[in-house]
Amino acid sequence: MASSPRVALSPSAVLDVESGQTLRDHALLLSGDRVEAVLRTVDLPHGLERIDLPGLTVLPGLIDTHTHLIGEIDDGHGYAGVLASTSARDALVGVRNARQTLEAGFTTVRDLGTFRAFADIALRDAIDAGWTPGPRMQAAGAYVTSPGGGGDIAGLAPDIDAVVPRELRYGVVQSVDDVRRVVRQVIQGGAGVVKLIATGAVMSSGGIPGAPELTEAQMAAAVDEASHYGVHVAAHAHGAEGAKRAIRAGVRSIEHGSLLDDEAIELMADHDTYLSADVYGGDYIAEVGRRDGWDTEVLRKNDQTTVAQRDVFRRCVERGIRIAFGTDSGIYPHGWNARQLAYQVNAGQTPLDAIRSATIVSASLMGWQDRVGSLARGRFADLVAVAGDPLDDIRLLEDVLYVMKGGAVVVDRRA
16 A cells, blocks of 8 residues: 655744744654654655745644534524525535635634534535535534524514424424433434533524523533533533533533623633633624614624623633633634634733634544644644744734645645
8 A cells, every 4th residue: 555645844933832832943744634743854854745835834723613604694683584595505605614714724613503403514524525625523413402592593473483494493402301312313413512502692582691591400411411422512601500500511611601700610610611702703793783783682682791701701711711712603704713813812811822722722622632733743734824923923813824634735825
């Protein structure tokens, strides 16, 4: 059998996200789709194909642990508009969104739910088969939510409620037994992560972000059922009480966390729960929503949670909570994911910690630390390159010049 081709990638610098060191005069030795070594340039074997990236800093491909690739971005008028599209159209829009995300340097995502049950699984499988470009995906398959909750199609007239297609309400549950059944079904349908809607949502009609929507017993059942398959559980939770229920139930991560109190943060520390908080999206909603006439309820709830969420983020940084990088892309245009990095720095992280959140911490959250998130030996050859040092200017990552996934060049924007 022929050996995998070996390639030497020689930039001006390599950012080792694990040590925090910027390595000069170093190169990456790639073998097929994997990293073989990071070594001094002078120690490179002779006779290799060589890709020179002068003036560029290379770092691992970025990870977003909270995306929604299926369908158009939110229009700020509640979720009833989902009925105006079709499964086929939403999946094909997802193809575009996946490509834009990958080209922005996000080579891995955790895609946390779609109303079109299992459309995200189909997209993931198409990417893995090489049919269409996109990031590596860990996908949820469907939302697990209460009737009328943040993952249900709310705001419909009562007389049409019964005719909503099942795929749009696949994960609606009322009992603990419902939860166990749905969790089994989404995992058996291909989900690599389970998404619970523990509290109300900002973008849904009628929901209250601070109000709990699932019981602790329901969420504990979800965690227990998922554990039999080796699958983690993420909980959408703005409000403190819903988050506390989710943390005690054993979820892997709290998504958003906008209204957490000190007790909830201490519970996260005690249970080693990750935070994935979309601290950029609130500004996008406020600006675009007011410009485009979004629903006043959505704008009010966004105002209620945006500043509060950034305060929670800062307190979590100070407390040492493990913070993954999650942006809720699909609220804002796909491919803008890296804009959040500067927001995380403004909310208390160092540039290195913000980059680690989007690499090694996110990989750990997903349980994929053995394959992505760093440039260590044996990891996928997923990487990005920027013109300059992102530790000096984190916003350089908003405009990556070079993207590689699995050893294949995706983007080369060098002049």
